[in-house]
Amino acid sequence: MxxxxxxxxxxxxxxxVRLPIAISVHHQSEEATCPMPDGQPDPFDYSERQYGxxxxxxxxxxxxxxxxxxxxxxxxxxxxxxxxxxxxxxxKARHCIAGHTYAHEMMCNMPPETETALIKKTxxxxxxxxxxxxxxxxxxFASHNTIDLLLEHSDLEWDGxxxxxxxxxxxxxxxxxxxxxxFATYSDTAxxxxxxxxxxxxxxxxxxxxxxxxxxxxxxxxxxxxxYERGAERxxxxxxxxxxxxxxxxxxxxxxDEFLAYAKQFEGVVFTGHDELxxxxxxxxxxxxx
Amino acid sequence: xxxxxxxxxxxxxxxxVRLPVMLTFEHQAGEGAPLFAGERxxxMVGGAMQYGxxxxxxxxxxLxxxxxxxxxxxxxxxxxxxxxxxxxxxxxVGHEIAGMGYSFASMRTASEEQERANVRRSxxxxxxxxxxxxxxxxxxDYRVSPQTLDILAEEELVWDSSxxxxxxxxxxxxxxxxxxxxxxxxxxxDKTYVGYPYPxxxxxxxxxxxxxxxxxxxxxxxxxxxxxxxLSLQTWATGRPANLRMLERLLxxxxxxxxxxxxxxxxxxxxxxxxxx
Numbered sequence: 001m002x003x004x005x006x007x008x009x010x011x012x013x014x015x016x017v018r019l020p021i022a023i024s025v026h027h028q029s030e031e032a033t034c035p036m037p038d039g040q041p042d043p044f045d046y047s048e049r050q051y052g053x054x055x056x057x058x059x060x061x062x063x064x065x066x067x068x069x070x071x072x073x074x075x076x077x078x079x080x081x082x083x084x085x086x087x088x089x090x091x092k093a094r095h096c097i098a099g100h101t102y103a104h105e106m107m108c109n110m111p112p113e114t115e116t117a118l119i120k121k122t123x124x125x126x127x128x129x130x131x132x133x134x135x136x137x138x139x140x141f142a143s144h145n146t147i148d149l150l151l152e153h154s155d156l157e158w159d160g161x162x163x164x165x166x167x168x169x170x171x172x173x174x175x176x177x178x179x180x181x182x183f184a185t186y187s188d189t190a191x192x193x194x195x196x197x198x199x200x201x202x203x204x205x206x207x208x209x210x211x212x213x214x215x216x217x218x219x220x221x222x223x224x225x226x227x228y229e230r231g232a233e234r235x236x237x238x239x240x241x242x243x244x245x246x247x248x249x250x251x252x253x254x255x256x257d258e259f260l261a262y263a264k265q266f267e268g269v270v271f272t273g274h275d276e277l278x279x280x281x282x283x284x285x286x287x288x289x290x
Numbered sequence: 291x292x293x294x295x296x297x298x299x300x301x302x303x304x305x306x307v308r309l310p311v312m313l314t315f316e317h318q319a320g321e322g323a324p325l326f327a328g329e330r331x332x333x334m335v336g337g338a339m340q341y342g343x344x345x346x347x348x349x350x351x352x353l354x355x356x357x358x359x360x361x362x363x364x365x366x367x368x369x370x371x372x373x374x375x376x377x378x379x380x381x382x383v384g385h386e387i388a389g390m391g392y393s394f395a396s397m398r399t400a401s402e403e404q405e406r407a408n409v410r411r412s413x414x415x416x417x418x419x420x421x422x423x424x425x426x427x428x429x430x431d432y433r434v435s436p437q438t439l440d441i442l443a444e445e446e447l448v449w450d451s452s453x454x455x456x457x458x459x460x461x462x463x464x465x466x467x468x469x470x471x472x473x474x475x476x477x478x479x480d481k482t483y484v485g486y487p488y489p490x491x492x493x494x495x496x497x498x499x500x501x502x503x504x505x506x507x508x509x510x511x512x513x514x515x516x517x518x519x520x521l522s523l524q525t526w527a528t529g530r531p532a533n534l535r536m537l538e539r540l541l542x543x544x545x546x547x548x549x550x551x552x553x554x555x556x557x558x559x560x561x562x563x564x565x566x567x
Binding site for chain 1: 456473476497503504
């Protein structure tokens with residue numbers, strides 16, 4: 001079991017940081033392929049998603065490099081094994097690297113022993129392929145056990161699996177502590193229409209019933225404008241989730257490109273990784289309701 | 291089962307061609323519409339798709355003629371039987387005709403015999419109706435079986451376009467011979483944004499923003515590395531006047547500029563197999 005300590009409403013980021021934007025690149029490629037009604041992977045969905053490691057991730061890396069922004073890459077263990085050259089380039093570009101389960105499992109369906117084994121296996125893959133001991137983690141489909149298992153069976157310093165807050169919180173249990181840095185729906189999937197995920201069979205005609213890019217850019221900018229205003233008075237962050245196989249497509253990559261060009265003009269906007277957010281949160285300290 | 295040939299060969303286009311553009315039309319007449327429960331007819335989606343064979347394709351042919359653009363049409367076998375004049379008109383002006391199955395039936399779990407019969411029957415219908423020998427293929431539901439590429443190669447087809455995983459064509463080794471894969475994506479397809487009677491996802495204007503962005507990004511990237519524009523279009527979706535106007539605007543951006551080269555899938559496949567000197 002674990003307890004969490006939420007930061008006070010008066011929590012502030014370090015001086016000069018008005019709005020941190022944490023880009024989370026989900027580098028998972030085909031790992032979350034939808035099953036057909038007979039349980040077999042959908043070849044159409046698989047192929048659409050496989051674009052992520054073959055092309056999309058490289059394009060996202062280039063765009064982040066072009067704008068000089070650092071972010072967090074959440075990488076599935078299986079994706080790292082199959083396409084190590086992508087993760088090596090991510091490492092070389094000094095982005096924050098974190099684990100994203102082994103094969104994008106729906107941990108909510110898994111017994112704790114299986115989930116534990118997958119967490120350990122994934123951490124080992126990063127050591128074997130990148131020589132890196134990861135410090136962070138995200139499970140998109142967490143179980144009731146996820147936080148406990150991460151505390152008990154890893155030395156991860158932060159987790160980003162929860163969807164429930166604007167601010168980090170400190171989690172204590174199993175004789176140690178860990179920061180929870182939640183994410184939110186400022187993401188390419190949230191700006192879609194009917195996004196398939198491995199919980200459901202694919203739609204009949206299209207894996208990605210997406211909104212067009214002009215809509216997506218408007219959505220991102222309006223969310224940013226509101227968060228930037230709020231950032232003057234209260235601490236808030238913008239967790240910007242993009243997937244290699246969604247935003248990595250040429251026409252959607254331009255949305256990210258244009259959004260970055262827009263957001264970085266504003267004073268006090270800082271693009272950063274979850275490792276730095278965790279450091280800032282630890283330094284800030286005051287817990288409590290108000 | 292076919293395996294991809296991993297290669298460091300840089301894809302090359304002919305001199306002067308910076309960015310090849312393919313408009314790949316899929317031509318069906320409602321066979322792909324889901325029936326209502328109990329096999330009851332669906333005149334809503336079915337009818338919206340039938341539009342392509344009745345009216346859309348003629349609108350499209352006029353537009354392509356106006357811009358003197360030659361491209362590739364995937365034609366369903368039953369549609370060729372029901373609307374043979376549309377297919378003959380496509381062939382007559384020199385567009386490429388390729389196969390997409392006899393009926394809309396998925397081959398994902400079909401036996402090898404069923405799948406081979408489907409390819410042969412498709413090829414024969416298109417030969418009988420339009421006098422063409424198909425060289426390429428796209429699965430109607432984009433869902434290959436483990437043996438699809440082997441069968442296509444054994445049936446003397448040169449290329450396939452059922453995968454969605456890359457920006458550039460690549461090669462598969464099959465039981466018979468090499469086959470070229472020319473990937474596309476439904477992410478930039480007309481039907482994803484303006485497909486059905488409802489809902490529309492952004493309307494014609496949203497679709498235009500997809501295509502314009504795609505062109506902007508790929509054009510820019512093609513300065514440094516080979517790129518290819520491959521749009522999947524339905525005669526029943528882009529064939530509608532409001533959507534067709536969006537295609538016309540896109541063509542206006544490209545036609546007349548030598549850097550863009552409108553290509554048929556077979557040309558791309560030939561360039562991939564035998565890179566231009």
